[in-house]
Amino acid sequence: MKIVFAVFGLAALTWLNASAQVLVEVTMEQSEFLPSEEIPAAVRVTNRSGQPLHLGGDANWLTFNVESADGLIVVKNSDVPVVGEFDLGSSQMATKHVDLQPYFDLIRPGRYRVTATVQIKDWAEAMTSPAKEFYVITGAKIWAQDFGVPIPAAATNRTPEVRRYTLEKANYLRTQLRLYVQVSDPAESRVFKVVSIGKTVSFGDADTQLDRNSNLHVLFQSGASLFTYAVVNPDGGLVRQEIYDYVTPADGAGDADGEIAGPTAAAVKAASAATARRW
Numbered sequence: 001m002k003i004v005f006a007v008f009g010l011a012a013l014t015w016l017n018a019s020a021q022v023l024v025e026v027t028m029e030q031s032e033f034l035p036s037e038e039i040p041a042a043v044r045v046t047n048r049s050g051q052p053l054h055l056g057g058d059a060n061w062l063t064f065n066v067e068s069a070d071g072l073i074v075v076k077n078s079d080v081p082v083v084g085e086f087d088l089g090s091s092q093m094a095t096k097h098v099d100l101q102p103y104f105d106l107i108r109p110g111r112y113r114v115t116a117t118v119q120i121k122d123w124a125e126a127m128t129s130p131a132k133e134f135y136v137i138t139g140a141k142i143w144a145q146d147f148g149v150p151i152p153a154a155a156t157n158r159t160p161e162v163r164r165y166t167l168e169k170a171n172y173l174r175t176q177l178r179l180y181v182q183v184s185d186p187a188e189s190r191v192f193k194v195v196s197i198g199k200t201v202s203f204g205d206a207d208t209q210l211d212r213n214s215n216l217h218v219l220f221q222s223g224a225s226l227f228t229y230a231v232v233n234p235d236g237g238l239v240r241q242e243i244y245d246y247v248t249p250a251d252g253a254g255d256a257d258g259e260i261a262g263p264t265a266a267a268v269k270a271a272s273a274a275t276a277r278r279w
Helices: 002-021 263-278
Strands: 022-027 040-047 053-055 062-068 086-088 092-099 110-120 125-128 132-136 140-148 162-172 176-184 191-199 207-210 216-221 226-232 238-245
Touching: 022 110, 022 125, 040 110, 053 110, 086 092, 140 207, 162 191, 162 207, 176 216, 176 226, 191 226, 191 238
Parallel strands: none
Antiparallel strands: 022 040, 040 092, 053 086, 062 110, 110 125, 110 132, 140 162, 162 176, 176 191, 207 216, 216 226, 226 238
């Protein structure tokens, strides 16, 4: 019996030593996301084992697990694609970037935890990261419009596919309002993409227009003297984002309509006028 315990203790110590020399960590640049928004995550693997590691050759060399802190079941749609072979030398760190959103059902608001597990085939060992928490939050819808998706130039005319743009405001970390664009079907039962177009203020409305290619143009106030102009295409891609600043002249002068005068204010107006002419 003493020999069995001794062997078990040696095996456990060997595993602990191995796992301590390869560190796995999940990081995120933000911690709150709207339903169907991209959820970028980075996995850092640090090798302190004193020997090179060959990783990325198998589809399951890196796997993810997402759990709800509220006890809800998180459906996994498919494995996150991670294949791509590389060698990680001793005292080196590698980072793998992924988007978790397409591979897990994360449309219900709540608190979630994600862990990453790295399989080291040469050792027949697996190292799991500490859990990283993030939140799925709800937004307030402030505008919506259906539109037809343009057909490719070489295609013949056909019944147009109809989608919907929706503007939503969400209170990120309860300290910063952000404006989002959601692209979905008209019933919003299928969401193609959700993209953040910038921080906004609690007052003021967003100006929206669609151009001939069904791109959505949004101009909104993003600060005391800042306006943000963003363009989103029918697939939900943010194709343009510009920030304009205006200041009140030192003498407090304004035009006859009481609007702010000055070169930066004129630049905002000129940009809006130029955009309108392009349409």
